[in-house]
Amino acid sequence: MRNACSVTPQSLRERKKLRTRREIRDAAYRLFAEQGFEATRIDRIAAEANVSTSTFFRYFPTKEDLVLSEDTPARPLSVELAARPVDEPVLTAVRHAIHACVVSAEREPGALERARQRMELIASVPSVRDRLPEAMARPGEDLAESLAARIGRPVDSLETRVLVGAVLGAFREALLHWAGVEPEADARALTDRTIDTLARHLSA
Amino acid sequence: MRNACSVTPQSLRERKKLRTRREIRDAAYRLFAEQGFEATRIDRIAAEANVSTSTFFRYFPTKEDLVLSEDTPARPLSVELAARPVDEPVLTAVRHAIHACVVSAEREPGALERARQRMELIASVPSVRDRLPEAMARPGEDLAESLAARIGRPVDSLETRVLVGAVLGAFREALLHWAGVEPEADARALTDRTIDTLARHLSA
DNA sequence: TTGCCAAATGATAGTGACTCCCAGAAGAGC
DNA sequence: GCTCTTCTGGGAGTCACTATCATTTGGCAA
Structure with missing residues (x-):
């Protein structure tokens, strides 16, 4: 909010949030590679990333956003x-x-x-x-x-x-x-x- | 299958199918006008059209197809x-x-x-x-x-x-x-x- | 008319993405 | 250390959509 320029966010909370986001996405891509996008259920992704499904949806509003929320060209x-x-x-x-x-x-x-x-x-x-x-x-x-x-x-x-x-x-x-x-x-x-x-x- | 040119399809089955399709769509548009698209549940549309929800999905694969399956310009x-x-x-x-x-x-x-x-x-x-x-x-x-x-x-x-x-x-x-x-x-x-x-x- | 086959329907029981809500844990600031 | 806010987990619920199977109904020929 107040300092958007820093490369690494300052507060522990911010760092943890970024880390969780990355972990969820990494877990998802890992599972996608194994069994494909559609066959991978969200609760499985959440488990692989060690978060609850509730938390998953707090980070990604839909399953598709896992892929699409990265920067578009x-x-x-x-x-x-x-x-x-x-x-x-x-x-x-x-x-x-x-x-x-x-x-x-x-x-x-x-x-x-x-x-x-x-x-x-x-x-x-x-x-x-x-x-x-x-x-x-x-x-x-x-x-x-x-x-x-x-x-x-x-x-x-x-x-x-x-x-x-x-x-x-x-x-x-x-x-x-x-x-x-x-x-x-x-x-x-x-x-x-x-x-x-x-x-x-x-x-x- | 054999005569696609006729304006009104010949067999009773075909006519009934066309009629059911029209009834479902009409019922849907009626409810959409009353309460909006998202607030209208599919089982409600089916009931309004006097068919089961199973039958609804046999005619329209998704709710959106009610609107989109009509001829696009x-x-x-x-x-x-x-x-x-x-x-x-x-x-x-x-x-x-x-x-x-x-x-x-x-x-x-x-x-x-x-x-x-x-x-x-x-x-x-x-x-x-x-x-x-x-x-x-x-x-x-x-x-x-x-x-x-x-x-x-x-x-x-x-x-x-x-x-x-x-x-x-x-x-x-x-x-x-x-x-x-x-x-x-x-x-x-x-x-x-x-x-x-x-x-x-x-x-x- | 009768009877048989194929197609259409309805009921039921699922599945899975997504939402709401609430109680508890954990970081931030004092 | 103690609050205050934010984040998390769990559970119950919603709804679009699928799969299956028994029943009905139109099509057609004997």
């Missing part, structure tokens, strides 16, 4: 997008923003491949995949503000919403495609193909 | 789209196809406004709204085939999926926007604004 995207000049065309800005996201993700080794594996899980479980748009919706608000400023329209205007919908929709499909691809695939090349497709076929 | 869209010349640019084809959908919907008086009210319900209930992309996904397959042919790429290619995602994403936002608008609003004008936005801001 759409959030860093909107951050990078805000850093681009406002007079840049939308697609150019998006292209460079995504490239910047990839670069920043590559700084931590293995992070990109871990993100891809998570997308693989998301793509393979229907109930999770169906909630992907919802998960992208909140970071999508940042995207909306950024795009609204860029096209000079209110955030809630049809124009802004449509543009956000199109970008997120394209982005979502690109991510799902990324999930079904070999680990070595170049994320930058995929990005360029995505943007180029939009640019080529969605113009007057 | 995206289906006629893909049909109209198939009627457009293949060498037409994507956005031009989509624009004319949607116009054609609106025109065909207007033939039956009140149909358009009823569709808008249904969107209002969809937009207002989170669990239903979240499943809208999923509901658009099946007609989206038709859209994918149509667009794939148009851009000369396989249906499962990144290019096709991205394009479908963008169009459906934009379309979805436009529909949700439509839900929050006065009944007199011109659907054609909304369509044009949507397409124009894509054309203006998503080009190289």
Whole structure:
């Protein structure tokens, strides 16, 4: 509340909460790997993480949130997008923003491949995949503000919403495609193909 | 099975099934209007429609399907789209196809406004709204085939999926926007604004 | 009309995610 | 040390949804 900048939270309570959250998620992923997402019951996850099922639901409102509550790529995207000049065309800005996201993700080794594996899980479980748009919706608000400023329209205007919908929709499909691809695939090349497709076929 | 063209199905069984389906849905919408979607329990709907809850689930796999299983505007869209010349640019084809959908919907008086009210319900209930992309996904397959042919790429290619995602994403936002608008609003004008936005801001 | 088969229905007993509530434990501040 | 707040565990309950089986009902031919 008062100091959100510190890397490690100060109070013992905060540290314990973070630890519990991590333990629950780790336990869940361990069980998912063994028996799959749907076959893993929540009380089993709670037991594996040494908490009660009540506590589980205090940390994760739904089972799907175990997977979806991690940072969605759409959030860093909107951050990078805000850093681009406002007079840049939308697609150019998006292209460079995504490239910047990839670069920043590559700084931590293995992070990109871990993100891809998570997308693989998301793509393979229907109930999770169906909630992907919802998960992208909140970071999508940042995207909306950024795009609204860029096209000079209110955030809630049809124009802004449509543009956000199109970008997120394209982005979502690109991510799902990324999930079904070999680990070595170049994320930058995929990005360029995505943007180029939009640019080529969605113009007057 | 053998004669899918007849307007009224021949056998008594088929007619009864259709009638039961309609009765369940009517009962549901009646109760939704009284007490809202979430507050209406399925056994109550079944009782109101004079069937057992078992039978309810034989007709509608989920509660949300009561609302979502009706024809989505995206289906006629893909049909109209198939009627457009293949060498037409994507956005031009989509624009004319949607116009054609609106025109065909207007033939039956009140149909358009009823569709808008249904969107209002969809937009207002989170669990239903979240499943809208999923509901658009099946007609989206038709859209994918149509667009794939148009851009000369396989249906499962990144290019096709991205394009479908963008169009459906934009379309979805436009529909949700439509839900929050006065009944007199011109659907054609909304369509044009949507397409124009894509054309203006998503080009190289 | 009769009788047989297939399909549709209803009743019942589950399952599992998720909620509510309350009593007790544990960290924070004095 | 003593309060005050926050976090936790346990238990009872809700509700969408599934599985099974006996009964009914429409379809069809003898």
